[in-house]
Amino acid sequence: MVPTIEKPPAIRLRMSEGTKKSVADHIRQILARLLKVEQRLESLDSRVPAEETADLGPPLDREVVAHVLELETRLTQIEDENRDLASLCSRLNEQNEAISNLYVAKHRLHASFDAGEIMNIVTEILHELVGAQEFSIMFVEQKKKMLRRVAGRGALHVAEAVPLGEGLLGEIAAKGTPFYYEAPNGEERPGEVPLAVIPLKAEEVCVGVIVIYQLLLHKSGLTPVDHQLLELVAEHAPSALRSARLHRLSKSQRGALQTKRSSS
Known part of the structure:
Protein backbone atom coordinates (compact mmCIF):
# COMPACT_ATOMS: atom_id res chain seq x y z
CA MET A 1 0.00 0.00 0.00
CA VAL A 2 1.38 3.38 -1.04
CA PRO A 3 1.08 6.27 1.41
CA THR A 4 -2.16 8.24 1.23
CA ILE A 5 -1.73 11.32 -0.90
CA GLU A 6 -3.70 14.33 0.19
CA LYS A 7 -5.78 15.96 -2.50
CA PRO A 8 -4.17 19.27 -3.46
CA PRO A 9 -6.32 22.40 -3.55
CA ALA A 10 -7.95 23.20 -6.91
CA ILE A 11 -5.78 25.53 -8.98
CA ARG A 12 -7.30 27.28 -11.98
CA LEU A 13 -4.53 27.69 -14.49
CA ARG A 14 -4.60 27.84 -18.28
CA MET A 15 -2.10 25.18 -19.27
CA SER A 16 -0.11 25.36 -22.46
CA GLU A 17 -0.74 22.80 -25.19
CA GLY A 18 2.49 20.99 -24.33
CA THR A 19 1.65 20.79 -20.63
CA LYS A 20 -1.86 19.55 -21.32
CA LYS A 21 -0.52 16.84 -23.63
CA SER A 22 1.99 15.73 -20.99
CA VAL A 23 -0.68 15.57 -18.28
CA ALA A 24 -3.07 13.76 -20.59
CA ASP A 25 -0.44 11.17 -21.51
CA HIS A 26 0.36 10.57 -17.84
CA ILE A 27 -3.31 10.14 -16.97
CA ARG A 28 -3.82 7.72 -19.86
CA GLN A 29 -0.91 5.59 -18.60
CA ILE A 30 -2.44 5.37 -15.13
CA LEU A 31 -5.89 4.58 -16.52
CA ALA A 32 -4.37 1.88 -18.70
CA ARG A 33 -2.88 0.29 -15.59
CA LEU A 34 -6.25 0.46 -13.85
CA LEU A 35 -7.97 -1.20 -16.77
CA LYS A 36 -5.34 -3.92 -16.89
CA VAL A 37 -5.77 -4.60 -13.17
CA GLU A 38 -9.55 -4.88 -13.52
CA GLN A 39 -9.23 -7.25 -16.45
CA ARG A 40 -6.78 -9.50 -14.64
CA LEU A 41 -8.86 -9.55 -11.46
CA GLU A 42 -11.90 -10.66 -13.42
CA SER A 43 -10.04 -13.49 -15.15
CA LEU A 44 -7.83 -14.74 -12.34
CA ASP A 45 -8.67 -16.42 -9.08
CA SER A 46 -7.67 -14.50 -5.96
CA ARG A 47 -5.26 -17.31 -5.03
CA VAL A 48 -3.08 -16.94 -8.15
CA PRO A 49 0.61 -16.74 -7.17
CA ALA A 50 1.94 -13.20 -6.82
CA GLU A 51 4.67 -13.74 -9.44
CA GLU A 52 2.01 -14.06 -12.15
CA THR A 53 0.65 -10.59 -11.37
CA ALA A 54 3.98 -8.86 -10.88
CA ASP A 55 3.63 -6.99 -14.18
CA LEU A 56 0.63 -5.13 -12.80
CA GLY A 57 2.84 -2.85 -10.72
CA PRO A 58 2.21 -1.70 -7.15
CA PRO A 59 -1.43 -1.37 -6.00
CA LEU A 60 -3.05 2.03 -6.32
CA ASP A 61 -4.60 3.91 -3.41
CA ARG A 62 -8.31 4.73 -3.85
CA GLU A 63 -7.75 8.42 -3.17
CA VAL A 64 -5.05 8.50 -5.85
CA VAL A 65 -7.42 6.87 -8.32
CA ALA A 66 -10.20 9.31 -7.43
CA HIS A 67 -7.85 12.24 -7.83
CA VAL A 68 -6.67 10.97 -11.22
CA LEU A 69 -10.26 10.64 -12.41
CA GLU A 70 -10.98 14.17 -11.22
CA LEU A 71 -7.93 15.43 -13.10
CA GLU A 72 -9.14 13.72 -16.25
CA THR A 73 -12.56 15.35 -15.88
CA ARG A 74 -10.97 18.76 -15.38
CA LEU A 75 -8.70 18.24 -18.39
CA THR A 76 -11.73 17.40 -20.53
CA GLN A 77 -13.45 20.58 -19.31
CA ILE A 78 -10.38 22.66 -20.19
CA GLU A 79 -10.25 21.14 -23.67
CA ASP A 80 -13.96 21.89 -24.18
CA GLU A 81 -13.46 25.48 -22.99
CA ASN A 82 -10.55 25.95 -25.38
CA ARG A 83 -12.57 24.56 -28.28
CA ASP A 84 -15.44 26.94 -27.45
CA LEU A 85 -12.99 29.84 -27.26
CA ALA A 86 -11.42 28.91 -30.59
CA SER A 87 -14.88 28.72 -32.18
CA LEU A 88 -15.81 32.13 -30.75
CA CYS A 89 -12.56 33.66 -32.04
CA SER A 90 -13.25 32.21 -35.49
CA ARG A 91 -16.76 33.71 -35.56
CA LEU A 92 -15.44 37.10 -34.40
CA ASN A 93 -12.78 37.05 -37.12
CA GLU A 94 -15.43 36.29 -39.74
CA GLN A 95 -17.61 39.15 -38.48
CA ASN A 96 -14.67 41.56 -38.45
CA GLU A 97 -13.75 40.55 -42.00
CA ALA A 98 -17.36 41.03 -43.12
CA ILE A 99 -17.56 44.51 -41.57
CA SER A 100 -14.22 45.43 -43.12
CA ASN A 101 -15.32 44.24 -46.58
CA LEU A 102 -18.59 46.17 -46.36
CA TYR A 103 -16.78 49.34 -45.33
CA VAL A 104 -14.17 49.00 -48.07
CA ALA A 105 -16.82 48.33 -50.73
CA LYS A 106 -18.97 51.32 -49.74
CA HIS A 107 -15.97 53.64 -49.48
CA ARG A 108 -14.61 52.62 -52.88
CA LEU A 109 -17.95 53.06 -54.63
CA HIS A 110 -18.19 56.70 -53.51
CA ALA A 111 -14.50 57.54 -53.91
CA SER A 112 -14.73 58.49 -57.59
Missing part, protein backbone atom coordinates in the same frame (compact mmCIF):
# COMPACT_ATOMS: atom_id res chain seq x y z
CA PHE A 113 -16.82 60.69 -59.87
CA ASP A 114 -15.73 58.83 -62.99
CA ALA A 115 -18.42 56.43 -64.27
CA GLY A 116 -15.89 54.12 -65.93
CA GLU A 117 -13.84 53.85 -62.77
CA ILE A 118 -16.97 53.15 -60.71
CA MET A 119 -17.87 50.26 -63.03
CA ASN A 120 -14.34 48.88 -62.64
CA ILE A 121 -14.74 49.10 -58.85
CA VAL A 122 -18.06 47.24 -59.00
CA THR A 123 -16.39 44.54 -61.11
CA GLU A 124 -13.52 44.23 -58.61
CA ILE A 125 -15.92 43.98 -55.65
CA LEU A 126 -17.89 41.20 -57.33
CA HIS A 127 -14.76 39.26 -58.25
CA GLU A 128 -12.50 39.84 -55.24
CA LEU A 129 -14.95 40.19 -52.33
CA VAL A 130 -18.00 38.19 -53.44
CA GLY A 131 -15.93 35.61 -55.34
CA ALA A 132 -17.84 35.73 -58.63
CA GLN A 133 -16.00 34.10 -61.53
CA GLU A 134 -18.51 34.69 -64.34
CA PHE A 135 -20.95 37.59 -64.13
CA SER A 136 -22.56 40.41 -66.10
CA ILE A 137 -23.58 43.95 -65.17
CA MET A 138 -26.51 45.12 -67.27
CA PHE A 139 -28.31 48.47 -67.38
CA VAL A 140 -31.75 49.45 -68.62
CA GLU A 141 -32.11 51.50 -71.79
CA GLN A 142 -35.50 53.11 -71.18
CA LYS A 143 -35.98 54.44 -74.70
CA LYS A 144 -35.41 51.03 -76.27
CA LYS A 145 -36.96 49.08 -73.37
CA MET A 146 -33.88 46.87 -73.32
CA LEU A 147 -31.50 45.48 -70.73
CA ARG A 148 -27.96 45.79 -72.09
CA ARG A 149 -24.66 44.38 -70.80
CA VAL A 150 -22.12 47.12 -69.99
CA ALA A 151 -19.49 45.22 -67.98
CA GLY A 152 -18.64 41.83 -66.51
CA ARG A 153 -16.20 38.95 -66.47
CA GLY A 154 -16.52 35.77 -68.51
CA ALA A 155 -20.12 34.68 -69.19
CA LEU A 156 -19.61 35.20 -72.94
CA HIS A 157 -22.57 32.93 -73.73
CA VAL A 158 -24.94 35.51 -72.22
CA ALA A 159 -26.95 37.72 -74.58
CA GLU A 160 -25.67 41.28 -74.85
CA ALA A 161 -29.21 42.67 -74.74
CA VAL A 162 -32.53 41.39 -73.37
CA PRO A 163 -35.98 42.99 -73.87
CA LEU A 164 -37.56 44.20 -70.62
CA GLY A 165 -40.16 41.78 -69.34
CA GLU A 166 -38.88 38.84 -71.41
CA GLY A 167 -37.05 35.85 -69.97
CA LEU A 168 -35.71 35.61 -66.44
CA LEU A 169 -33.45 38.68 -66.67
CA GLY A 170 -36.08 40.83 -68.38
CA GLU A 171 -38.72 39.88 -65.80
CA ILE A 172 -36.45 40.65 -62.86
CA ALA A 173 -35.49 44.01 -64.37
CA ALA A 174 -39.18 44.82 -64.88
CA LYS A 175 -40.28 43.69 -61.40
CA GLY A 176 -37.18 44.70 -59.44
CA THR A 177 -37.13 41.56 -57.29
CA PRO A 178 -33.89 39.59 -56.65
CA PHE A 179 -33.47 35.98 -57.75
CA TYR A 180 -31.35 33.28 -56.09
CA TYR A 181 -31.25 29.83 -57.64
CA GLU A 182 -32.37 26.94 -55.44
CA ALA A 183 -31.72 23.47 -56.83
CA PRO A 184 -34.83 21.23 -56.66
CA ASN A 185 -34.01 17.99 -54.85
CA GLY A 186 -30.28 18.67 -55.10
CA GLU A 187 -30.26 18.67 -58.91
CA GLU A 188 -27.35 20.29 -60.71
CA ARG A 189 -27.99 23.83 -61.93
CA PRO A 190 -28.23 24.18 -65.75
CA GLY A 191 -25.38 26.28 -67.15
CA GLU A 192 -27.68 28.87 -68.72
CA VAL A 193 -29.53 29.52 -65.45
CA PRO A 194 -27.83 32.20 -63.31
CA LEU A 195 -26.90 31.59 -59.70
CA ALA A 196 -28.21 35.00 -58.69
CA VAL A 197 -29.76 38.10 -60.27
CA ILE A 198 -29.72 41.27 -58.16
CA PRO A 199 -31.60 44.40 -59.28
CA LEU A 200 -29.77 47.74 -59.19
CA LYS A 201 -32.21 50.37 -57.94
CA ALA A 202 -32.24 54.16 -57.85
CA GLU A 203 -35.12 55.67 -55.88
CA GLU A 204 -36.97 52.32 -55.93
CA VAL A 205 -36.70 52.11 -59.73
CA CYS A 206 -34.71 49.25 -61.26
CA VAL A 207 -31.99 50.70 -63.49
CA GLY A 208 -30.06 47.47 -64.08
CA VAL A 209 -29.13 44.02 -62.77
CA ILE A 210 -26.09 42.09 -61.61
CA VAL A 211 -26.14 38.54 -63.00
CA ILE A 212 -23.86 35.93 -61.40
CA TYR A 213 -23.36 32.66 -63.29
CA GLN A 214 -20.34 31.05 -61.65
CA LEU A 215 -18.32 31.43 -58.44
CA LEU A 216 -14.61 30.86 -57.93
CA LEU A 217 -13.63 27.20 -57.48
CA HIS A 218 -13.02 27.47 -53.73
CA LYS A 219 -16.60 28.70 -53.12
CA SER A 220 -19.49 26.25 -52.89
CA GLY A 221 -22.15 28.96 -52.71
CA LEU A 222 -23.05 32.48 -51.66
CA THR A 223 -22.63 33.19 -47.94
CA PRO A 224 -24.66 35.64 -45.78
CA VAL A 225 -21.74 38.08 -46.09
CA ASP A 226 -21.91 37.76 -49.89
CA HIS A 227 -25.62 38.61 -49.76
CA GLN A 228 -24.83 41.72 -47.71
CA LEU A 229 -22.16 42.79 -50.18
CA LEU A 230 -24.50 42.29 -53.13
CA GLU A 231 -27.23 44.31 -51.40
CA LEU A 232 -24.71 47.07 -50.69
CA VAL A 233 -23.56 47.18 -54.31
CA ALA A 234 -27.17 47.13 -55.53
CA GLU A 235 -27.97 50.12 -53.32
CA HIS A 236 -24.82 52.24 -53.70
CA ALA A 237 -23.61 51.58 -57.26
CA PRO A 238 -26.57 53.38 -58.92
CA SER A 239 -26.26 56.37 -56.57
CA ALA A 240 -22.49 56.53 -57.19
CA LEU A 241 -23.09 56.48 -60.96
CA ARG A 242 -25.76 59.15 -60.62
CA SER A 243 -23.34 61.34 -58.64
CA ALA A 244 -20.73 60.83 -61.36
CA ARG A 245 -23.26 61.85 -64.03
CA LEU A 246 -24.29 64.99 -62.11
CA HIS A 247 -20.64 65.85 -61.51
CA ARG A 248 -19.90 65.54 -65.23
CA LEU A 249 -22.95 67.66 -66.09
CA SER A 250 -22.01 70.30 -63.53
CA LYS A 251 -18.45 70.39 -64.81
CA SER A 252 -19.68 70.78 -68.38
CA GLN A 253 -22.02 73.62 -67.42
CA ARG A 254 -19.28 75.41 -65.51
CA GLY A 255 -17.02 75.11 -68.56
CA ALA A 256 -19.72 76.52 -70.84
CA LEU A 257 -20.36 79.39 -68.43
CA GLN A 258 -16.67 80.27 -68.23
CA THR A 259 -16.42 80.21 -72.03
CA LYS A 260 -19.42 82.52 -72.30
CA ARG A 261 -17.95 84.95 -69.79
CA SER A 262 -14.59 84.94 -71.56
CA SER A 263 -16.17 85.75 -74.91
CA SER A 264 -18.32 88.59 -73.55
Whole structure:
Protein backbone atom coordinates (compact mmCIF):
# COMPACT_ATOMS: atom_id res chain seq x y z
CA MET A 1 0.00 0.00 0.00
CA VAL A 2 1.38 3.38 -1.04
CA PRO A 3 1.08 6.27 1.41
CA THR A 4 -2.16 8.24 1.23
CA ILE A 5 -1.73 11.32 -0.90
CA GLU A 6 -3.70 14.33 0.19
CA LYS A 7 -5.78 15.96 -2.50
CA PRO A 8 -4.17 19.27 -3.46
CA PRO A 9 -6.32 22.40 -3.55
CA ALA A 10 -7.95 23.20 -6.91
CA ILE A 11 -5.78 25.53 -8.98
CA ARG A 12 -7.30 27.28 -11.98
CA LEU A 13 -4.53 27.69 -14.49
CA ARG A 14 -4.60 27.84 -18.28
CA MET A 15 -2.10 25.18 -19.27
CA SER A 16 -0.11 25.36 -22.46
CA GLU A 17 -0.74 22.80 -25.19
CA GLY A 18 2.49 20.99 -24.33
CA THR A 19 1.65 20.79 -20.63
CA LYS A 20 -1.86 19.55 -21.32
CA LYS A 21 -0.52 16.84 -23.63
CA SER A 22 1.99 15.73 -20.99
CA VAL A 23 -0.68 15.57 -18.28
CA ALA A 24 -3.07 13.76 -20.59
CA ASP A 25 -0.44 11.17 -21.51
CA HIS A 26 0.36 10.57 -17.84
CA ILE A 27 -3.31 10.14 -16.97
CA ARG A 28 -3.82 7.72 -19.86
CA GLN A 29 -0.91 5.59 -18.60
CA ILE A 30 -2.44 5.37 -15.13
CA LEU A 31 -5.89 4.58 -16.52
CA ALA A 32 -4.37 1.88 -18.70
CA ARG A 33 -2.88 0.29 -15.59
CA LEU A 34 -6.25 0.46 -13.85
CA LEU A 35 -7.97 -1.20 -16.77
CA LYS A 36 -5.34 -3.92 -16.89
CA VAL A 37 -5.77 -4.60 -13.17
CA GLU A 38 -9.55 -4.88 -13.52
CA GLN A 39 -9.23 -7.25 -16.45
CA ARG A 40 -6.78 -9.50 -14.64
CA LEU A 41 -8.86 -9.55 -11.46
CA GLU A 42 -11.90 -10.66 -13.42
CA SER A 43 -10.04 -13.49 -15.15
CA LEU A 44 -7.83 -14.74 -12.34
CA ASP A 45 -8.67 -16.42 -9.08
CA SER A 46 -7.67 -14.50 -5.96
CA ARG A 47 -5.26 -17.31 -5.03
CA VAL A 48 -3.08 -16.94 -8.15
CA PRO A 49 0.61 -16.74 -7.17
CA ALA A 50 1.94 -13.20 -6.82
CA GLU A 51 4.67 -13.74 -9.44
CA GLU A 52 2.01 -14.06 -12.15
CA THR A 53 0.65 -10.59 -11.37
CA ALA A 54 3.98 -8.86 -10.88
CA ASP A 55 3.63 -6.99 -14.18
CA LEU A 56 0.63 -5.13 -12.80
CA GLY A 57 2.84 -2.85 -10.72
CA PRO A 58 2.21 -1.70 -7.15
CA PRO A 59 -1.43 -1.37 -6.00
CA LEU A 60 -3.05 2.03 -6.32
CA ASP A 61 -4.60 3.91 -3.41
CA ARG A 62 -8.31 4.73 -3.85
CA GLU A 63 -7.75 8.42 -3.17
CA VAL A 64 -5.05 8.50 -5.85
CA VAL A 65 -7.42 6.87 -8.32
CA ALA A 66 -10.20 9.31 -7.43
CA HIS A 67 -7.85 12.24 -7.83
CA VAL A 68 -6.67 10.97 -11.22
CA LEU A 69 -10.26 10.64 -12.41
CA GLU A 70 -10.98 14.17 -11.22
CA LEU A 71 -7.93 15.43 -13.10
CA GLU A 72 -9.14 13.72 -16.25
CA THR A 73 -12.56 15.35 -15.88
CA ARG A 74 -10.97 18.76 -15.38
CA LEU A 75 -8.70 18.24 -18.39
CA THR A 76 -11.73 17.40 -20.53
CA GLN A 77 -13.45 20.58 -19.31
CA ILE A 78 -10.38 22.66 -20.19
CA GLU A 79 -10.25 21.14 -23.67
CA ASP A 80 -13.96 21.89 -24.18
CA GLU A 81 -13.46 25.48 -22.99
CA ASN A 82 -10.55 25.95 -25.38
CA ARG A 83 -12.57 24.56 -28.28
CA ASP A 84 -15.44 26.94 -27.45
CA LEU A 85 -12.99 29.84 -27.26
CA ALA A 86 -11.42 28.91 -30.59
CA SER A 87 -14.88 28.72 -32.18
CA LEU A 88 -15.81 32.13 -30.75
CA CYS A 89 -12.56 33.66 -32.04
CA SER A 90 -13.25 32.21 -35.49
CA ARG A 91 -16.76 33.71 -35.56
CA LEU A 92 -15.44 37.10 -34.40
CA ASN A 93 -12.78 37.05 -37.12
CA GLU A 94 -15.43 36.29 -39.74
CA GLN A 95 -17.61 39.15 -38.48
CA ASN A 96 -14.67 41.56 -38.45
CA GLU A 97 -13.75 40.55 -42.00
CA ALA A 98 -17.36 41.03 -43.12
CA ILE A 99 -17.56 44.51 -41.57
CA SER A 100 -14.22 45.43 -43.12
CA ASN A 101 -15.32 44.24 -46.58
CA LEU A 102 -18.59 46.17 -46.36
CA TYR A 103 -16.78 49.34 -45.33
CA VAL A 104 -14.17 49.00 -48.07
CA ALA A 105 -16.82 48.33 -50.73
CA LYS A 106 -18.97 51.32 -49.74
CA HIS A 107 -15.97 53.64 -49.48
CA ARG A 108 -14.61 52.62 -52.88
CA LEU A 109 -17.95 53.06 -54.63
CA HIS A 110 -18.19 56.70 -53.51
CA ALA A 111 -14.50 57.54 -53.91
CA SER A 112 -14.73 58.49 -57.59
CA PHE A 113 -16.82 60.69 -59.87
CA ASP A 114 -15.73 58.83 -62.99
CA ALA A 115 -18.42 56.43 -64.27
CA GLY A 116 -15.89 54.12 -65.93
CA GLU A 117 -13.84 53.85 -62.77
CA ILE A 118 -16.97 53.15 -60.71
CA MET A 119 -17.87 50.26 -63.03
CA ASN A 120 -14.34 48.88 -62.64
CA ILE A 121 -14.74 49.10 -58.85
CA VAL A 122 -18.06 47.24 -59.00
CA THR A 123 -16.39 44.54 -61.11
CA GLU A 124 -13.52 44.23 -58.61
CA ILE A 125 -15.92 43.98 -55.65
CA LEU A 126 -17.89 41.20 -57.33
CA HIS A 127 -14.76 39.26 -58.25
CA GLU A 128 -12.50 39.84 -55.24
CA LEU A 129 -14.95 40.19 -52.33
CA VAL A 130 -18.00 38.19 -53.44
CA GLY A 131 -15.93 35.61 -55.34
CA ALA A 132 -17.84 35.73 -58.63
CA GLN A 133 -16.00 34.10 -61.53
CA GLU A 134 -18.51 34.69 -64.34
CA PHE A 135 -20.95 37.59 -64.13
CA SER A 136 -22.56 40.41 -66.10
CA ILE A 137 -23.58 43.95 -65.17
CA MET A 138 -26.51 45.12 -67.27
CA PHE A 139 -28.31 48.47 -67.38
CA VAL A 140 -31.75 49.45 -68.62
CA GLU A 141 -32.11 51.50 -71.79
CA GLN A 142 -35.50 53.11 -71.18
CA LYS A 143 -35.98 54.44 -74.70
CA LYS A 144 -35.41 51.03 -76.27
CA LYS A 145 -36.96 49.08 -73.37
CA MET A 146 -33.88 46.87 -73.32
CA LEU A 147 -31.50 45.48 -70.73
CA ARG A 148 -27.96 45.79 -72.09
CA ARG A 149 -24.66 44.38 -70.80
CA VAL A 150 -22.12 47.12 -69.99
CA ALA A 151 -19.49 45.22 -67.98
CA GLY A 152 -18.64 41.83 -66.51
CA ARG A 153 -16.20 38.95 -66.47
CA GLY A 154 -16.52 35.77 -68.51
CA ALA A 155 -20.12 34.68 -69.19
CA LEU A 156 -19.61 35.20 -72.94
CA HIS A 157 -22.57 32.93 -73.73
CA VAL A 158 -24.94 35.51 -72.22
CA ALA A 159 -26.95 37.72 -74.58
CA GLU A 160 -25.67 41.28 -74.85
CA ALA A 161 -29.21 42.67 -74.74
CA VAL A 162 -32.53 41.39 -73.37
CA PRO A 163 -35.98 42.99 -73.87
CA LEU A 164 -37.56 44.20 -70.62
CA GLY A 165 -40.16 41.78 -69.34
CA GLU A 166 -38.88 38.84 -71.41
CA GLY A 167 -37.05 35.85 -69.97
CA LEU A 168 -35.71 35.61 -66.44
CA LEU A 169 -33.45 38.68 -66.67
CA GLY A 170 -36.08 40.83 -68.38
CA GLU A 171 -38.72 39.88 -65.80
CA ILE A 172 -36.45 40.65 -62.86
CA ALA A 173 -35.49 44.01 -64.37
CA ALA A 174 -39.18 44.82 -64.88
CA LYS A 175 -40.28 43.69 -61.40
CA GLY A 176 -37.18 44.70 -59.44
CA THR A 177 -37.13 41.56 -57.29
CA PRO A 178 -33.89 39.59 -56.65
CA PHE A 179 -33.47 35.98 -57.75
CA TYR A 180 -31.35 33.28 -56.09
CA TYR A 181 -31.25 29.83 -57.64
CA GLU A 182 -32.37 26.94 -55.44
CA ALA A 183 -31.72 23.47 -56.83
CA PRO A 184 -34.83 21.23 -56.66
CA ASN A 185 -34.01 17.99 -54.85
CA GLY A 186 -30.28 18.67 -55.10
CA GLU A 187 -30.26 18.67 -58.91
CA GLU A 188 -27.35 20.29 -60.71
CA ARG A 189 -27.99 23.83 -61.93
CA PRO A 190 -28.23 24.18 -65.75
CA GLY A 191 -25.38 26.28 -67.15
CA GLU A 192 -27.68 28.87 -68.72
CA VAL A 193 -29.53 29.52 -65.45
CA PRO A 194 -27.83 32.20 -63.31
CA LEU A 195 -26.90 31.59 -59.70
CA ALA A 196 -28.21 35.00 -58.69
CA VAL A 197 -29.76 38.10 -60.27
CA ILE A 198 -29.72 41.27 -58.16
CA PRO A 199 -31.60 44.40 -59.28
CA LEU A 200 -29.77 47.74 -59.19
CA LYS A 201 -32.21 50.37 -57.94
CA ALA A 202 -32.24 54.16 -57.85
CA GLU A 203 -35.12 55.67 -55.88
CA GLU A 204 -36.97 52.32 -55.93
CA VAL A 205 -36.70 52.11 -59.73
CA CYS A 206 -34.71 49.25 -61.26
CA VAL A 207 -31.99 50.70 -63.49
CA GLY A 208 -30.06 47.47 -64.08
CA VAL A 209 -29.13 44.02 -62.77
CA ILE A 210 -26.09 42.09 -61.61
CA VAL A 211 -26.14 38.54 -63.00
CA ILE A 212 -23.86 35.93 -61.40
CA TYR A 213 -23.36 32.66 -63.29
CA GLN A 214 -20.34 31.05 -61.65
CA LEU A 215 -18.32 31.43 -58.44
CA LEU A 216 -14.61 30.86 -57.93
CA LEU A 217 -13.63 27.20 -57.48
CA HIS A 218 -13.02 27.47 -53.73
CA LYS A 219 -16.60 28.70 -53.12
CA SER A 220 -19.49 26.25 -52.89
CA GLY A 221 -22.15 28.96 -52.71
CA LEU A 222 -23.05 32.48 -51.66
CA THR A 223 -22.63 33.19 -47.94
CA PRO A 224 -24.66 35.64 -45.78
CA VAL A 225 -21.74 38.08 -46.09
CA ASP A 226 -21.91 37.76 -49.89
CA HIS A 227 -25.62 38.61 -49.76
CA GLN A 228 -24.83 41.72 -47.71
CA LEU A 229 -22.16 42.79 -50.18
CA LEU A 230 -24.50 42.29 -53.13
CA GLU A 231 -27.23 44.31 -51.40
CA LEU A 232 -24.71 47.07 -50.69
CA VAL A 233 -23.56 47.18 -54.31
CA ALA A 234 -27.17 47.13 -55.53
CA GLU A 235 -27.97 50.12 -53.32
CA HIS A 236 -24.82 52.24 -53.70
CA ALA A 237 -23.61 51.58 -57.26
CA PRO A 238 -26.57 53.38 -58.92
CA SER A 239 -26.26 56.37 -56.57
CA ALA A 240 -22.49 56.53 -57.19
CA LEU A 241 -23.09 56.48 -60.96
CA ARG A 242 -25.76 59.15 -60.62
CA SER A 243 -23.34 61.34 -58.64
CA ALA A 244 -20.73 60.83 -61.36
CA ARG A 245 -23.26 61.85 -64.03
CA LEU A 246 -24.29 64.99 -62.11
CA HIS A 247 -20.64 65.85 -61.51
CA ARG A 248 -19.90 65.54 -65.23
CA LEU A 249 -22.95 67.66 -66.09
CA SER A 250 -22.01 70.30 -63.53
CA LYS A 251 -18.45 70.39 -64.81
CA SER A 252 -19.68 70.78 -68.38
CA GLN A 253 -22.02 73.62 -67.42
CA ARG A 254 -19.28 75.41 -65.51
CA GLY A 255 -17.02 75.11 -68.56
CA ALA A 256 -19.72 76.52 -70.84
CA LEU A 257 -20.36 79.39 -68.43
CA GLN A 258 -16.67 80.27 -68.23
CA THR A 259 -16.42 80.21 -72.03
CA LYS A 260 -19.42 82.52 -72.30
CA ARG A 261 -17.95 84.95 -69.79
CA SER A 262 -14.59 84.94 -71.56
CA SER A 263 -16.17 85.75 -74.91
CA SER A 264 -18.32 88.59 -73.55
